Amino acid sequence: MKIIVQPKGNKNFLATVIIGQNYLSDWEKFAFPLWNAYCIRHGLGLIIFDAELINIKDKFWKKANWQKMLIGVEMIKNGLLDANVCYLDTDILISPFAPNLFNTYDKTCIALVSEIKNLPFSLRLAQKRLAFLRHTRWSSEYPLDSALFKTPEDIFSYHGFQVFDDYACTGFFIFNTVNHSEMLSRWFNKYQSGIETITGGGEEPILNYELLNWGKIQWYPYEFQALWIYEAAIKYPFIFDLNASSDLIKKCIEASLHSNHILHFAGSWNECQMWKLENFFEEKETKEEVINFQNYLNKKITGEAVGMIRPKN
DSSP, X not given: OEEEEOOSSSOEEEEEEOOSHHHHHHIIIIIHHHHHHHHHHHTOEEEEEOSOSSOTTSTTOOOGGGGGGGHHHHHHHTTOTTOEEXXXXXXXXXXXXXXXXXXXXXXXXXXXXXXXXXXXXXXXXXXHHHHHHIIIIIOTTSOSSSGGGOOHHHHHXXXXXXXXXXXXXXXXXXXXXXXXXXXXXXXXXXXXXXXXXXXXXXXXXXXXXXHHHHOOEEEEOGGXXXXXXXXXXXXXXXXXXXXXXXXXXXXXXXXXXXXXXXXXXXXXXXXXXXXXXXXXXXXXXXXXXXXXXXXXXXXOOOOOOXXXXXXXX
């Protein structure tokens, strides 16, 4: 456990698990500058876990994406009692202008973002556009009908679980070390090494079931974990062109971060690697536009008519 940024006057932390030098190098180069700017702006701490949190020979050892469930216990061992922690996957970009995500957090709950409900677009439309674009632009072998379209009911039934009608991408969740660390660790140790899941042995369907069955969920708005695969498919289908320039892709990502606070590049297809670009929001005009828009959002609007105004050119 390494504390990269110390919090200022609070016990609120961002945290991530990064096991492997390649993952660490990518995160440090492409994601950390935005994470760091966000932490400094709101006085948050930042912790990384860059080594196995459980012995690889242990019967309960599971790959890195499971080990997020152990970080609370590790933080308590290091004296971080009653800390609020937002776990984030490494393939996430944070808008440096986003509000403090801990301002509305209820520490008796675990906070999640639904990838099913309250989306600003039709989920089925986004899925179909994504499948069609991958099939026509990336590879004709990509199926037009696949597990991409499974509902929460399908996923829980596949694993033999009680069915729930919601589902979260577990690349984002907020918990409190005192209230939830032991529970998360217990869930980790409930499943032995080698467990099979629909996500290739990943923890997401299991953790979703345990969380929803537990029930004390605080659902955060979509913008706290917008999924780039859907953002790209709905808003920027032209970047699925193999000839799309890095500058164009970067502008689209920045535009998405105008209206979303956290942007997750979950997945393994081409568009999911687009976060690996440098110097987001470095252009003065782009940065000023975002800041000015944030200020404008806080301005009271009267709706008073000002007459007909047309552009001069």
